[in-house]
Amino acid sequence: MPLSAFFTDAVARLSWVLTLQYVGLALLAYITLSLIYRVVLYPRYLSPLRHIPGPPLGSVITGQFLNIIQSEAGILQRDWVKQYGPVVRAVGPVGIERVMLLSPEAMHKVLVSDWTEYPRPSFLRNILGIVAGYGLLTVTGNEHKQMRRAMNPAFSIPNLMAQTDMYYDSIEILIDMLHSEVKQAQASEGKAMRMYEWASKVTLDIICDTAFGYHSNSLRDPHNELTEAYEQLLNLQTGSNLALFAAFVSTPGLPWFFCSDLGYKYRHWFQIWKPLAMGTTLIDCTHRIRNIAKRMLSEKMADMAVDVEDTAAKKDIMSLLVRARRGGEKGEYKLSDDALVEQVLTFLGAGHETTASGISWTLWLLANDIRAQSKLREEVTAVFATNTRPDYRTLKELKMLECVVMESLRLLPPVPMTFRIAAKSDWVDGVWVPKGTLFYIPIRVINTWKEVWGENAEEFYPERWLNLPEKYNPTFSFLSFITGPHGCIGKTMSISEMKAVIAALIFHFEFVPAYEGQVAKPTAAVTMKPEDSMPLLIRPVKRTV
Numbered sequence: 001m002p003l004s005a006f007f008t009d010a011v012a013r014l015s016w017v018l019t020l021q022y023v024g025l026a027l028l029a030y031i032t033l034s035l036i037y038r039v040v041l042y043p044r045y046l047s048p049l050r051h052i053p054g055p056p057l058g059s060v061i062t063g064q065f066l067n068i069i070q071s072e073a074g075i076l077q078r079d080w081v082k083q084y085g086p087v088v089r090a091v092g093p094v095g096i097e098r099v100m101l102l103s104p105e106a107m108h109k110v111l112v113s114d115w116t117e118y119p120r121p122s123f124l125r126n127i128l129g130i131v132a133g134y135g136l137l138t139v140t141g142n143e144h145k146q147m148r149r150a151m152n153p154a155f156s157i158p159n160l161m162a163q164t165d166m167y168y169d170s171i172e173i174l175i176d177m178l179h180s181e182v183k184q185a186q187a188s189e190g191k192a193m194r195m196y197e198w199a200s201k202v203t204l205d206i207i208c209d210t211a212f213g214y215h216s217n218s219l220r221d222p223h224n225e226l227t228e229a230y231e232q233l234l235n236l237q238t239g240s241n242l243a244l245f246a247a248f249v250s251t252p253g254l255p256w257f258f259c260s261d262l263g264y265k266y267r268h269w270f271q272i273w274k275p276l277a278m279g280t281t282l283i284d285c286t287h288r289i290r291n292i293a294k295r296m297l298s299e300k301m302a303d304m305a306v307d308v309e310d311t312a313a314k315k316d317i318m319s320l321l322v323r324a325r326r327g328g329e330k331g332e333y334k335l336s337d338d339a340l341v342e343q344v345l346t347f348l349g350a351g352h353e354t355t356a357s358g359i360s361w362t363l364w365l366l367a368n369d370i371r372a373q374s375k376l377r378e379e380v381t382a383v384f385a386t387n388t389r390p391d392y393r394t395l396k397e398l399k400m401l402e403c404v405v406m407e408s409l410r411l412l413p414p415v416p417m418t419f420r421i422a423a424k425s426d427w428v429d430g431v432w433v434p435k436g437t438l439f440y441i442p443i444r445v446i447n448t449w450k451e452v453w454g455e456n457a458e459e460f461y462p463e464r465w466l467n468l469p470e471k472y473n474p475t476f477s478f479l480s481f482i483t484g485p486h487g488c489i490g491k492t493m494s495i496s497e498m499k500a501v502i503a504a505l506i507f508h509f510e511f512v513p514a515y516e517g518q519v520a521k522p523t524a525a526v527t528m529k530p531e532d533s534m535p536l537l538i539r540p541v542k543r544t545v
């Protein structure tokens, strides 16, 4: 090669290397500056929210995030309100701002009037989607409106009235099992049992039975695959696991991978590094649950194909889903086969664990308030003495039962908080909230806000429901099921189910704490279940016939 050509070639190569270096450096500078802007400049000096009172900004990278996930759900936020007032700003990981507004005006705008502008943020949709399917809980806007309209009839009062009697098939099994456990223990003081586990089994059997006509038999079968898969899945979202779980599901592409066949095939890859091993369990559980949902569906669709006329008249969840699958011809809402499975997962997931937590917390509160427990027993005994399967109306008329269930849901809400994200910049109750800001919907904080509920707001006092405080707002002071178009579709069903289970348990058994000094241990997860599965000492009620 002539010398001049050699030099030309060398210069060309050098300029390529230099160009690449410049591009690399420019990219690095861009990322560094963006990060500095996001985590330091914007939240500290530029954000329009920076003057709103709130806790210190915290660590530059994680903000208040570690404090939040390490504390009991809703309690840190309640302390902030006590310290800084009803409008609070806090900074989470990588400088993302969160605001918490407690006023009914703010809740009305975010949850009701402008709900499409304040959707669930994607990290929440992914957490819910993985645990409870990409169905009604994760869609928004028009798709949500259509889906909700299709499902509403399943939760109508006449439908629920017809359904109540079916609850007792599972409740009676629960009572029998508890009686035989106590009998086997042969101890006069009763037997300590993890009531959350029993509550979870009975609510799973009830939802499978009433919604899908499927007998999951989780009460009788100690190794039921559905129960075990849900248990493992929920444990992934508690304590220190929660941060990793949130990081997993917030990583673009990973939620899809977790639910795909590809993810299932390569699930063991996550075991190469211990901190990632949770990925294998997560994929394994979601696949087991999905497979059962598919099996449930295909069995039912085969049954229903035989009796099309009958299906057309029914308004239970399964019949409505199957009809939505056939829809379309008449311009009705149409569900694909995959979407159908996601809906089944939604009603399975959203419908059992929340109600189970509600039942366990109610038992805990009653175990610690013998006066309220005795008063409730007196009320339910008057009914159960002659009718052990009281219907929807009879349950509704029991005043103390209503007070106990509502008070428990107020004080220890199974969903202690949820989130929304501002899809536009706008004023919310006098605060200019920029697009992209996260909203806390602080359910537990609002439910126990002293400003509304008075000085004893944080105490269990069921009778307060007979004489509600003057500042009580029926739509925005009790948010356990939130409100507006995304409000819980299963609200009336779960309240009546909780009543039926609690009434039967209190009629048959006495509950006291399992040991001296026992304290409640609510998890800091999306749903607030007892971390220790709520051991309580239970003994049969002695009656003189």
Ligand code: HEM
Pocket (backbone or CB within 6 Å): 120, 136, 137, 138, 148, 207, 346, 347, 350, 351, 352, 354, 355, 358, 413, 414, 415, 418, 419, 479, 480, 481, 482, 485, 486, 487, 488, 489, 490, 491, 493, 494, 495
């Ligand atoms: C005590 C029991 C329950 C509690 C405390 C509860 C609470 C909630 C809350 C707070 C939400 C709103 C979540 C958010 O927007 O981020 C919600 C939504 C939902 N719940 Fe429940 N729930 C319970 C029982 C049930 C039951 C039994 C079912 C069904 C059988 C159910 C099905 C749903 C569905 C499908 C949604 C999504 C509604 C929508 O976006 O249109 N829930 N629930």
